[in-house]
Amino acid sequence: MADDYQVQPINGNGTVTETPKPLLELYVKASGIDARRIGADLFCQEFWMELYALYEIGVARVEVKTVNVNSEAFKKNFLGAQPPIMIEEEKEATYTDNREIEGRIFHLAKEYNVPLFEKDPSVEKRIENLYRNFKLFLRAKVDFDKGKKIPSTIDEMPANIKVHYNRVCEQLSNIDQLLGERNSRYLLGDSMTEYDCELMPRLHHIRIIGQSLLGFDIPHNFTFLWNYVMTAYRTAAFIESCPADQDIIHHYKEQLNLFTNQRETLQSPTKTHTIPDRVLTDIRNKGLAPDVNVH
């Protein structure tokens, strides 16, 4: 699979110009189900989204390729490096390190005045431990639920797991509050920044894995947060780079050493990019997301 975002810039008068734009190739981890499909690596999606932002405004050409990290061809070509890997053939550069990849994207964003890397310590603080805490909750609850056909409910969870559960909910609530105060489409304002490229994929994983493995959902009363999730589902950079539900579930099951059933491996890949009806009503009632408010 190779998504090719090459476009040629068009002048005001409609003629095609020959501005040399850098071509950035991003190698992302393939799904364990099918190497032609996108896998659920969070860093891969994060950089893909950032690159998409550069592509959208015509700063760079971007090509994305999925790679099977277990294949001999991949190992030999990249000698131990792991995706995400970015290549810029023109500069004979291979960026195999997240620091280098971000450094290059940062440089391009700066050069073209793209506000992708604006800093906001209070946003940073609110989002930084969410995913770690979710993983602690996930591991503890999956262990506890071992052998059960249906995940335990919140009331059935022992105190040591409830601690993790409460922490995740508290943090989601903090982000919901922040979004309510800011009342903006993205975390920092009207345009997407690296914080969104970090948070959106993580929230989506929390949602998909919560539902499929934990009997957990992002609480429905977090209207601002759900509105933000809906924004993700309407952001091209997110949609394009988002793995299918099955590939996300498969990724976590592999890590958790859980049995992968045929539901995931044989199903046609689907993407849950809708939000619960009740939440949608709340969003409308609060007058958020004007585009869903049209009757």
Next chain:
Amino acid sequence: MADDYQVQPINGNGTVTETPKPLLELYVKASGIDARRIGADLFCQEFWMELYALYEIGVARVEVKTVNVNSEAFKKNFLGAQPPIMIEEEKEATYTDNREIEGRIFHLAKEYNVPLFEKDPSVEKRIENLYRNFKLFLRAKVDFDKGKKIPSTIDEMPANIKVHYNRVCEQLSNIDQLLGERNSRYLLGDSMTEYDCELMPRLHHIRIIGQSLLGFDIPHNFTFLWNYVMTAYRTAAFIESCPADQDIIHHYKEQLNLFTNQRETLQSPTKTHTIPDRVLTDIRNKGLAPDVNVH
């Protein structure tokens, strides 16, 4: 294996103070030969060296643990994250991303005025593509030598491999020149910086893999460069974090899909931390490295 660098600060009067120093745990990739031994991951060694620098001057406590990335226990604990992984239990923080790890080390270095991250664009430019070019040379030559008992000599290499060979030598020569001009122990001066943490392990890999798989050595006339390699072999941060020759060779053979013989897997691990006699004489004659100049 767990190297524990915990030390308690001692006052001028010899009493132990109770300054709370952050405890940083670094999880590094284990060797494919023996999970208790350090593997040859370059990013792991780079961060280990940086952490060692902080430990040495008493800024942080550091514990290093090797992890077998293929074990179910590791997968489940870290859910897809790959080493290097840094944990700071006190802050409930897990840094799974090179950007985050470096960010934390950077912050600590800044707080305590450790000049670990001084910038020097000309140094950056000279070292940046060396390892990539070495890997291109390695891959091409190993392919060409397939089935041969002894690696081909420089004269026997076809032009398309010689191109890579020349590029590596040219770059090594540029670094040799830079070191000659600066005439300093490390790249930027008397103390180690992140550039050294990046270059030293890579030069060592080039040396070990060059000798064992390519019939190649860092040219002996690059006296300043060899003197720098010798500095690495006398720098505690490098020595402590350095994998054994066998583990380095095994790492590359795995990636290149080459047969690993019992020489590597059964031998007691050894570390080549000496430099060729002829080079040592040249270093002495040039009056470099005063500590080897004593008779």
